[in-house]
Amino acid sequence: MPVWQTLYGELKKNNFEIVSVAQDTGGAKAAGPWVEKAKPGYTVLIDTQHEVTRLFDMVNVPTAVWIDEKGRIARPNEVAYADNRLKALHGLDAEPYLKGLRDWVANGDRSPFVLSDKEWKERLKPQKSDHALAAAEFILAEYLHRAGNRADAVAHYKEAQRLNPDSWNYKRQAWALGDAERDYGTNFFKEVQKLNGKPYYAPRTLPEPKEKKN
Amino acid sequence: MVRFLLAAILLCPAARAAPGAERRVVIYDGAATAVGAAGDESKDLWLTLADLTAATRFTLKPEGVCRDEQCFPIPAGRAKEFVAQRGEVTWFNLSEFGRLLQQPVAHDAKHGVWCFGPRPSVQNAHVASRVAPDFTLPDLKGKDHKLSDFRGKKVLLLTWASW
Structure with a gap:
């Protein structure tokens, strides 16, 4: 900031x-x-x-x-x-x-x-239908969690993660709400290690500066 | 007996909605609304017309299911899949309407909560137009701001999180 x-x-x-x-x-x-x-x-x-x-x-x-x-x-x-x-x-x-x-x-x-x-x-491509459903599952999970049904929210957070495995927001947010190891059997650093260097964010594609040729 | 019924009607949103209704929650456009829904005979979510409007702002009209200036006609020959009259009460099948509009729908049976996402044509409008989709969100003091309030300036829209 x-x-x-x-x-x-x-x-x-x-x-x-x-x-x-x-x-x-x-x-x-x-x-x-x-x-x-x-x-x-x-x-x-x-x-x-x-x-x-x-x-x-x-x-x-x-x-x-x-x-x-x-x-x-x-x-x-x-x-x-x-x-x-x-x-x-x-x-x-x-x-x-x-x-x-x-x-x-x-x-x-x-x-x-x-x-x-x-x-x-x-x-730019239209949103995949699985990703659209993941967003609905995520909002449902958030509602259940906020209403005090924390254990039941986990199933819907997991469904959002399954439908949109590329979304680290849906993973990291859910893991942060309780004990990630207990509820999801994993944590952020374990998952990053699994990627083995593959980016876990939307890659940057800035135009490369033109190099001077000798 | 009358007093008991009156108390039940006042205390239970389902009873207020319609006889034989059970309490459900509909999340539509991100907003949660408690509604009364028809019993368990259908896997679909059937709402009274009053609850339909309360939860979604859609109204059933002769020309279709309408909100603001937009109407979605009920496909010819399929009226019974969308509208059912039981006694005094008219029920509307919001699940079938969701399928018609190709909305993503998440459901929790235990708690009776249904969450409807946006139609694909709404979600993906910016892919063709390149116009940033608008949203309204509160600041820390609870004051709402719209992204489009910043038109006329260059905006860096930045997301972050505490987690």
Whole structure:
């Protein structure tokens, strides 16, 4: 959050906003302390049903989407680290992403970081029906959990995870609600190890800087 | 006896909805509504017309099942799959309507909860249009914000989590 705040301070004069949405079934109680500590100047919203995850077909956090002045998506969802604190874990350098973001804020549609319509058509697909059902199972699980039927919610969280195995939001959120080993027989680090280096986030596909040829 | 019945009607949402109804919860557009539903003879969710509107804002009209400016006609010859008259009460089959609209539906039989997701054409509208799907969510103080409130600015829509 502090890095996003610095970036926001730098770019907001250029008609730029950050809308930061917590994917937290625990609501303000879970997300609030983080916000109160960082006191960001930008807008922070609470999403107990992971609606934004569903709308944009996201699979993990942190994930970001760039939306232009007309409400058009300039870049669809991809992993968005603001700094390199967890670089040892995911191997991504934050700097090229932040450079791209600055370029887009300065140049708008002329920025090479805006996805072309051709790339958009290649990349964006309708949501799979299993993933749509996973989102409904997840909301049902969240309802049961909140109503105090925690044990019965687990079956629906598991169903959401089965239907959308790519969604780390549905896994990590459910594991965090109780004893992951007891309820799900696993935990985050075990699952990351199983991937053996395969990314567990929506990959970044920033245009590569052109190398000088000798 | 009359007093007992009155108390039962006041205390039990199912009894208020219709005679012979059981308590159910419908989650539609993310909002949960307690309704009375017809008994166990069907695996489908049958609601009274009042509960249909309370839970989904859809209304049964001669031209179809309507909400705002949009109406979905009931397919010819299939009226009995959607609407049933039992005594004084008209029941509507929300499960069949969900299948008609190709909605994803999750169900918990033990707790009587049904969750209906959006139609594929709504969920996937942005794939063709490239326009960001809108949403309304609260901030920490409970004040609602819409994504489209930020039109006219460039927006970095960023998700994170405490977990």
